[in-house]
Amino acid sequence: xxxxxxxxxxxxxxxxxxxxxxxxxxGCRVTSISPMMNPNADQPNWSSNVSFVxxxxxxxxxxxVIRRVAAKAQQExxxxxxx
Numbered sequence: 001x002x003x004x005x006x007x008x009x010x011x012x013x014x015x016x017x018x019x020x021x022x023x024x025x026x027g028c029r030v031t032s033i034s035p036m037m038n039p040n041a042d043q044p045n046w047s048s049n050v051s052f053v054x055x056x057x058x059x060x061x062x063x064x065v066i067r068r069v070a071a072k073a074q075q076e077x078x079x080x081x082x083x
């Protein structure tokens with residue numbers, strides 16, 4: 001399956017939409033995504049260790065949820081090269 005190329009902003013929006021339904025991630029949102037340096041062709045080109053903030057929620061409870069959602073998204077999306 002070929003991965004869709006998206007901008008960092010688009011990927012952030014996708015991840016935020018996907019974490020919203022999880023109770024453990026209520027009040028949390030992804031703030032930035034880090035590109036991987038020199039990824040292999042068959043690897044994602046961004047890290048699943050995304051930056052996020054929580055307002056009113058628990059970072060400790062949200063972290064595993066957000067990492068799971070990001071890891072799943074790595075199977076579907078790659079960051080498009082900067083223009």
